[in-house]
Amino acid sequence: MLHLITGGSGSGKSSYAEERMLYISGQTRNQEEKDPCVYLATMKPYGKEALMKIERHRKLRASKGFVTVECYKELDRIRLPKNSGIxxxxxxxxxxNELYGEDGTLKNRHKTAKKILKGIDHILKQTENLVIVTNEVSSEDKDYSEEILExxxxxxxxxxxLACMADKVTEVVYGIPVPVKG
Amino acid sequence: MIMVIGGAHQGKREYAKEMYPDIEWIDGKECKEQEIFKCEGIYGFHEYIAGRMREGADLDGFPERLYVKNPDIVIVTNEIGYGIVPADAFQREYRETTGRICTKLAARAEEVHRVICGIGTRIK
Incomplete structure (x- = not known):
């Protein structure tokens, strides 16, 4: 099962995604021993705001039994523990993290997209259930630089x-799940 | 509580006024802090939040206070979190705060309508 969850900022995507993950993987339904769900974190813990955001998310999923694995890029090489969901x-x-190099260089967009999708395929081989949180970032038209447009x-x-591959796509609007696919 | 949400210039206000033609509205851009707790309807709710943040008001517990004091309010607000994370720190905080407040209010609201191109869809 691949479930793609999208939405705007501050809309409650994360808490919805966590609930869905536990539900899909059977953690909320079954008393028997199961492998834990893995929380695959991609945010780099640099800067005050990022740290605050990470802390907020940690609190949100505390006591839900997730095992946290951090990986900021190159998911196509990751080895994940045995799990009932990611x-x-x-x-x-x-x-x-993939598009911009450490030195600020801009990489090729299409190649970067392919690399990311290869990473997702690689993860799908290591789990039965994958939930991916993404963002809506394109509904504004400002005077963006080439780096941002890319x-x-x-x-x-x-x-x-991802939406093509997914069994289910949901947009979370102020905490309300709006079905998009499946 | 009723919420009418959507992007800028999508016809939210017209949609809300058609649904509730007889209520009195205040403008979130201009109204005073306390007016929101007594009004029947507010449009530009996101501007209300921006105004309070500029004044340095404490918005902790604001959605809860609003719901308790004015449970029948009709709120018209822009959805503002659908772009790139702004470079400006205030804008970043404003965008996040508005999202969190609206998410809390939407959880309590009886109805949430989303307007796109003038067409409203009831999502709750």
Whole structure:
């Protein structure tokens, strides 16, 4: 089962995604011993705001029994522990980490999209249930630089591919799940 | 509580006024802090939040207070979190705060309508 969850900022995507992950993987239904769900975190813990965000998410999923694995890029090489589900959060961070080099260089968008999708395929081989949180980043038209436009196009491209692959796509609107597919 | 949400210039206000033609509205951009707790309807709710944040008001517990004091309010608000994370720190915080407040209110609201291109869809 692949479930893609999207939405705007501050809309409650994460808490919905966590609930869905536990539900899909059977953690909320079954008393028998199961492998834990893995929370695959892609945000780099640099800077005050990022740390606060990470802390908020940690609190949100505390006591839900997730095992946290951090991976900021190159998901196509990751080895994940045995699990009943993986929650990847989030594509918008992973996209930025892959598109921009450490030295600030901009990589090719299409190649980056392919690399990300290869990473997703690789993860799908290691789990029965994958929930991916992504973001809506393209509904504003500002005077963006080329670097930012490339990022917007990348996320658009990846989101479309993921939605094709997904069994279910949901947009979370202020905490309300709006079905998009499945 | 009723919420009418959507992007900018989608016809939210017209939609809300058609649903509730007889109520009195205040404008979130201009109204005073306390007016929201007594009004029948507010449009530009996101501007109300921006105004309070600029004044340095404490918005902790604000959605709960609003729901308790004015449970029948009709709220018209922009959805503002659908772009790139803003470079400006205030804008980042404003966007996040508005989302969190609206998510809390939507959880309590009886109805949430989303307007796109003038067409409203009831999502709750």
């Amino acid at each position: 929650l990847l959060e989030c594509m918008s961070n992973l996209g930025a 990022y917007i196009y990348l996320i658009g491209e990846v989101n479309q591919e």
